Amino acid sequence: MKKYILISVSALFFCSCVQSKIFLYEVEGSEEFPNSSLTINKIKSEGSDFFFDFNIDNYELGSQTSKNFKYNLANSEKGQHIHFILNNGPYSAHYESSFTKKIEGDSNILLAFLSRSYHESVKNPNAYVIQQIGGGENIDLNQEFLFYSRPKGTYEGLDTEKLLLDFYLVNTELSPDGNKVRLTITQNGLIVHYTTLDRWVPYYIEGLEKGEVKIKLELINAEGNLVDTKFNPSERTIILK
Incomplete structure (x- = not known):
């Protein structure tokens, strides 16, 4: 119902x-992915260029997500991906586990999580990472x-x-x-x-x-x-x- x-x-x-x-x-009717996980292996910076290397388990980037509903939701032809959100701005979608982003300033908050091909987030406790990027004043990430x-x-x-x-x-x-x-x-x-x-x-x-x-x-x-x-x-x- x-x-x-x-x-x-x-x-x-x-x-x-x-x-x-x-x-x-x-x-x-979305596939649940209860055992999928996302972690950060490495972050390397040169000036404002940041290289991110993520580790992904039990989740395949680039695959189309199976679902048990027939109605249409906007879907990425490139498949499942990572939503990369900096300071709660509009996300960028990444279909590979390693990529470079240009990040300016200090005290940035990164949230990255696994996304289905139709952009629904995976909401299990291991499917996201949150981390402060850059220097500056420490931010309480427990809030x-x-x-x-x-x-x-x-x-x-x-x-x-x-x-x-x-x-x-x-x-x-x-x-x-x-x-x-x-x-x-x-x-x-x-x-x-x-x-x-x-x-x-x-x-x-x-x-x-x-x-x-x-x-x-x-x-x-x-x-x-x-x-x-x-x-x-x-x-x-x-x-x-």
Whole structure:
């Protein structure tokens, strides 16, 4: 049975009342990869050029991910990959375990995790690494983090119909009585969705119109207040064509 939230928001815009209906479903049927793992073998730097060498077990980069659902989610033809996120910015996708990145400044926070070919993160405890990159003041990596992952960029054609919503949690959990993620979606200047999520699972969004869409994710505590941590809240703008 599909698990979904029907979101219905009325908004006032140029003195007109707009009614929007959007569906938010949990993604079910993804291969789990409970034994996959990601670790860093080596980081080597020359100026702002950083060479990363990752070790991956029980997970094949470049393979297409098998799934037990038939609907379409935007998928990489290059297959499974690593999502590489620096300071909660938009990720870069890497299909090899070794690569070079240009990183400026000090006190950068790297999150890297294994990603399915359709960009859903692998959420087992060994499928990610978090590390400070560069010098500068030490950052407490034991604090609670929410990192934004999807949706991202520009979507066209069939890929606009269902958008994967995915984020990565570190050092925290979601529950009905504890921390939650507040999701706000704005389209064409109107808030078309405002709700809280108490399960760390992938979702997909259905019902958005073409145009610019803004996604905001907030890690909140049991009282509904923002958790005091870096990169909170997270915001992205995407385009549907």
